[in-house]
Amino acid sequence: MNSNLLEVSSLIMKFQGITALDDVSFSLKQGEITSLIGPNGAGKTTMFNCITGMYTPTSGQVSFDGKDITAAPAHQISKHGIARTFQNLALFGGLSVLDNLIVGAYLQGRSGLIQGVFKTPQARAEQKAAEASAYEVLDFLGMQDAAHLKPSEMPYGRQKQVEFARALMQKARLVMLDEPMAGMSAEEKKAMSSLIRRVREHYEVTFLIVEHDMPVVMGISDKIVVLDFGRKIAEGSAIEIQNNPQVIAAYLGDSH
Numbered sequence: 001m002n003s004n005l006l007e008v009s010s011l012i013m014k015f016q017g018i019t020a021l022d023d024v025s026f027s028l029k030q031g032e033i034t035s036l037i038g039p040n041g042a043g044k045t046t047m048f049n050c051i052t053g054m055y056t057p058t059s060g061q062v063s064f065d066g067k068d069i070t071a072a073p074a075h076q077i078s079k080h081g082i083a084r085t086f087q088n089l090a091l092f093g094g095l096s097v098l099d100n101l102i103v104g105a106y107l108q109g110r111s112g113l114i115q116g117v118f119k120t121p122q123a124r125a126e127q128k129a130a131e132a133s134a135y136e137v138l139d140f141l142g143m144q145d146a147a148h149l150k151p152s153e154m155p156y157g158r159q160k161q162v163e164f165a166r167a168l169m170q171k172a173r174l175v176m177l178d179e180p181m182a183g184m185s186a187e188e189k190k191a192m193s194s195l196i197r198r199v200r201e202h203y204e205v206t207f208l209i210v211e212h213d214m215p216v217v218m219g220i221s222d223k224i225v226v227l228d229f230g231r232k233i234a235e236g237s238a239i240e241i242q243n244n245p246q247v248i249a250a251y252l253g254d255s256h
């Protein structure tokens with residue numbers, strides 16, 4: 001339970017002239033909820049992009065479950081067991097919730113979408129299995145009633161839950177949530193926080209979360225990693241982070 005699932009070591013990511021990540025290291029213990037915070041432009045999304053293979057870091061290493069995944073492309077990262085949601089919803093608005101979830105399962109399945117279109121026996125079996133697990137996930141989330149709705153017809157908070165459900169469909173061991181509470185009401189934030197905790201217990205999922213809502217972050221995180229101008233300036237429990245002078249200075253200096 002206490003071994004490291006993800007290790008980020010001395011990660012550097014440079015864009016022309018900008019060092020978005022500057023020698024950042026941290027690790028995630030299996031089953032922990034870790035939040036990655038920092039003022040706007042601190043490098044949080046860049047870190048997500050480096051871990052999920054959307055960017056190849058300039059230098060440094062990312063390893064998952066003991067395997068080096070630094071240079072792995074995004075589609076391989078999801079097969080390793082890492083799922084991600086996006087800051088802006090990345091759902092298929094025209095598909096039903098059920099079909100959006102089934103697409104999530106294909107990201108993990110072996111036969112792939114092309115075979116799915118031609119309905120090979122293996123693809124048919126996977127389709128059936130995917131449908132069954134989609135209903136299971138919806139049931140767990142208390143969203144059975146939404147199976148045949150289109151996300152575009154649902155309130156924003158519910159759409160975020162669908163995106164989260166799709167990440168669960170990938171049977172991921174690490175789920176990375178990019179601003180899961182953005183645009184949610186206080187009520188929806190509470191529901192999402194308790195959902196994250198329930199999923200951690202039930203599916204033994206490890207979480208890495210980028211979130212701007214500080215009360216939510218403080219309430220949900222086992223550990224918090226703070227970035228500022230691409231550097232890690234602090235790491236610790238909610239109480240340690242709240243009382244860290246460098247963290248306070250970084251946030252007070254932020255004009256957003």
Ligand code: ATP
Pocket residue numbers: 015016018019020038039040041042043044045046047
């Ligand atoms: P926010 O909270 O506003 O989403 P963030 O902490 O996620 O910010 P990043 O989006 O990772 O910050 O940006 C870190 C820095 O890297 C910024 O200066 C940004 O302009 C720069 N950056 C990010 N992606 C690119 C890119 N593809 N090309 C050039 N610069 C980039």
